[in-house]
Amino acid sequence: MFTNPNEFAASLYSSLRKPVPHLSSTDHLDEGWKKITWTRFDKSKFGKRYTREQAHNYVLFIDNLREEIQRGFSDEIRNKLNATVSFGILDSGEINASIYKDRKTGYCAIFFNLGIIQFFSLYLQLREAYFRPQNVIYCTRGNPQDLDKSDYAKFMDEHFVNYLKDDYPNGPKIHLNKEANNRVGRLILIKDLFILAHEIGHFVNGDLDGGANFEACKELAGVEFFAGNSYHEREFAADDSGFKIVAKTQKIPEKKYTAGDLLMSSLCVFFCGLYTLNPRESATHPCSLDRCLQLAHKYCSPIGLEACINDVRRTRESIEQ
Numbered sequence: 001m002f003t004n005p006n007e008f009a010a011s012l013y014s015s016l017r018k019p020v021p022h023l024s025s026t027d028h029l030d031e032g033w034k035k036i037t038w039t040r041f042d043k044s045k046f047g048k049r050y051t052r053e054q055a056h057n058y059v060l061f062i063d064n065l066r067e068e069i070q071r072g073f074s075d076e077i078r079n080k081l082n083a084t085v086s087f088g089i090l091d092s093g094e095i096n097a098s099i100y101k102d103r104k105t106g107y108c109a110i111f112f113n114l115g116i117i118q119f120f121s122l123y124l125q126l127r128e129a130y131f132r133p134q135n136v137i138y139c140t141r142g143n144p145q146d147l148d149k150s151d152y153a154k155f156m157d158e159h160f161v162n163y164l165k166d167d168y169p170n171g172p173k174i175h176l177n178k179e180a181n182n183r184v185g186r187l188i189l190i191k192d193l194f195i196l197a198h199e200i201g202h203f204v205n206g207d208l209d210g211g212a213n214f215e216a217c218k219e220l221a222g223v224e225f226f227a228g229n230s231y232h233e234r235e236f237a238a239d240d241s242g243f244k245i246v247a248k249t250q251k252i253p254e255k256k257y258t259a260g261d262l263l264m265s266s267l268c269v270f271f272c273g274l275y276t277l278n279p280r281e282s283a284t285h286p287c288s289l290d291r292c293l294q295l296a297h298k299y300c301s302p303i304g305l306e307a308c309i310n311d312v313r314r315t316r317e318s319i320e321q
């Protein structure tokens with residue numbers, strides 16, 4: 001019998017993990033890339049709190065996000081969340097996150113897929129390189145001075161193909177200068193906060209209470225997993241709650257744009273990226289572009305909505321080609 005949700009999560013780890021054996025390390029990366037990565041890490045606020053080993057296991061990722069998200073919560077919700085739900089990272093091969101529940105204690109474990117986190121980190125960097133190649137300071141495929149827009153477009157395509165094949169972002173890696181790194185860092189932060197907040201949205205909405213939304217896990221006795229519903233109402237509602245949770249964490253200057261516009265400009269990139277990985281709705285989640293439009297219609301100004309609709313249309317067209 002488990003005495004807290006972390007013990008339950010730890011018990012699932014080895015059975016649910018589907019590592020990509022020869023790729024789940026950074027061994028295949030060149031020395032130049034590793035040197036810049038670790039020098040930056042050591043100098044960062046994470047480098048002062050965590051060892052390189054912990055960083056590699058993404059301990060910092062969840063700790064940091066959870067702290068940020070919980071700032072907007074009342075003590076009552078924060079205590080209930082901490083007493084019942086554990087968050088972790090797993091190379092699970094699932095597209096997003098998956099939720100498991102212990103039938104006896106009611107503890108929940110929410111696992112984020114490691115591959116998708118790594119996928120988006122690199123994708124968003126390559127996307128920045130495509131728009132502003134002059135901001136690349138290092139590339140594992142050659143001297144940045146010899147590379148241009150078209151090279152980064154090819155790298156992005158290669159990145160998508162590799163991820164769909166391996167569930168791991170094997171392929172070209174880059175480092176950006178400080179200004180570009182900050183811009184991409186913000187996109188990554190909003191996207192990660194939203195992924196976490198969506199899952200917390202399920203908790204806040206009561207979807208994790210009782211057993212109604214769970215199905216028995218065939219491989220694991222006494223364990224249930226959070227199942228989809230065919231109309232996906234719960235997913236849209238969790239997006240909505242998640243959006244509000246993230247909005248609470250952000251200080252947004254509401255002058256030219258609304259808070260919704262600013263958040264959606266980041267989330268639109270995320271949903272369009274998800275769509276490129278999987279253009280169809282799944283058993284658990286609605287089509288990513290429908291999720292994106294649903295939020296944009298509700299939270300954007302007319303200008304923000306138009307920008308979002310254009311991005312969605314372009315993404316849809318690029319996949320249909």
Ligand SMILES: [Zn+2]
Binds near residue numbers: 199202234238
């Ligand atoms: Zn969900």
